[in-house]
Amino acid sequence: MQSFTFHCPTEVVFGRGAENAVAEKLRAFGASRVLILYGGGSAERSGLLSRIEKNLTSAGLAFLVMGGVRPNPRVSFVREAIREGIAADVNFVLAVGGGSVIDSAKAVAHGIANPTVDIWDIWTRKAELTKTMPFGSVLTIPAAGSETSDSAVLTNEDTGRKIGLNTQLNRPVIAFMNPELAFTLPREQIAAGAADIMMHTMERYFTSVKETNLFTDRIAEQLLLTVMESVKRLLVSRKDYDAMSELMWAGSVSHSGLTELGRRKDFSVHKLGHEFSARYDATHAMTLTALWGSWARHVYHDDAARFAHFAAAIFGVDAGTDEERARAGIRKMEEFFTEIGMPTSLAGLGVGVLTKGAIEEIASAATANDTIRLGDFRPLTRADAIAIYEAAN
Ligand code: NZQ
Ligand code: ZN
Secondary structure, three states: OOOOOOOOOOEEEEOOOHHHHHHHHHHHOOOOEEEEEEOOOHHHHOOHHHHHHHHHHHOOOEEEEEOOOOOOOEHHHHHHHHHHHHHOOOOEEEEEEOHHHHHHHHHHHHHHHOOOOOHHHHHOOOOOOOOOOOEEEEEOOOOOOOOOOOEEEEEEOOOOEEEEEEOHHHOOOEEEEOHHHHOOOOHHHHHHHHHHHHHHHHHHHOOOOOOOOHHHHHHHHHHHHHHHHHHHHHHHOOOOHHHHHHHHHHHHHHOOOHHHOOOOOOOHHHHHHHHHHHHHOOOHHHHHHHHHHHHHHHHHHHHHHHHHHHHHHHHOOOOOOHHHHHHHHHHHHHHHHHHOOOOOOHHHHOOOOOOHHHHHHHHHHHOOOOOOOEOOOOOEOHHHHHHHHHHHO
8 A cells, every 4th residue: 555645624514404504514614705606507496596595694694696607617707706706805615516616616716815816827837826715515416526526627718728726725625415406417417427426436446556455445346336326226216315325425435535545546538538528518427438448448458457356346257367357347337338328439429520630639738749648557648648539439
């Protein structure tokens, strides 16, 4: 096991009615003027937003509400929210929604705390982030894990880049998680969320680390099995509280860092996927399932035993050589993605067949013209990225 430091400070309020504690809990974090962010309207339609507003009003907390965050959240919205937040002198940012709203809230909190810096300069590492202000979320979709993660991903529509920023300052102070709030999700979003949750653990499972990590591996494997079982139940019955609870909690644990302790992380499929989302506005998790099989087949020779172990732990594949079991595990994972309605090729994203030129351009962007390597299991070059995109095309 490799040495590690783990600090996940987010307070989690989990269960039915969790959002009713918003005012009381936010006050404990020093909030008196709250900036509430939400997405395209689902939180309005469900009545959640007005319940939260009433809750804050009855506790005497002032608030400002801004809707309109889109999936693959844009830096332009963030800049506008920073201006509004500074003008209203808010001291807490509350996201009501999923990863896109929470990531926007993280960026807005950073921007308000650093008013002289353009937020995109922080994302592109031109400016260093050294302070932020308190922020949290009322989660409405189990998926990105942003409610506890140290990461936030923004898209700059002017430059066509989608970039993640990892820092401890991205850890929210609190997350309210009521599984019932996710009952209004369409089936495609439930499946996409489950796939993203799985990928957050799988991108930490396949690394170059050779030391044994039994406990971390077993958490990872049980998390994957739990998510696979729960999503299948939810696709039959979207209001299965127990299954939604499992999915929601697994989503937070999967991206909290717990499933990488003593190991490392890879996240190359995420990086290849972000380049795709930036250009085609594709749903995050769909880019991941579209690319994962091609990535896995491209790299598994480097450590077939690891993939064979995965196949045995997740699918009970125990016959054949390491190579055979590795391939069987990859195939079965793709079959599972297909079973829950997720694409296993880029064609499934509805953007048509990519030209050679388009693939080369995306691979160049992903690897900064072949000057950086992606991931850890096999650090990917531009040529690797091209081969993976081509195989998934
Ligand atoms: O905008 P509204 O109307 O709310 O609709 C949303 C949106 O269309 C809908 N939705 C959410 N809760 C709902 C609901 N519809 C009905 N009922 C509900 N209860 O779901 C759609 C997707 O929302 P979004 O927030 O985009 O989903 P998700 O949580 O999957 O977040 C995806 C974003 O997070 C980033 C992704 O790249 C993507 O931009 N990620 C963030 C990470 C992080 N910060 O740690 C890690 C991830 O790897 C990921 O990259
Ligand atoms: Zn993800």
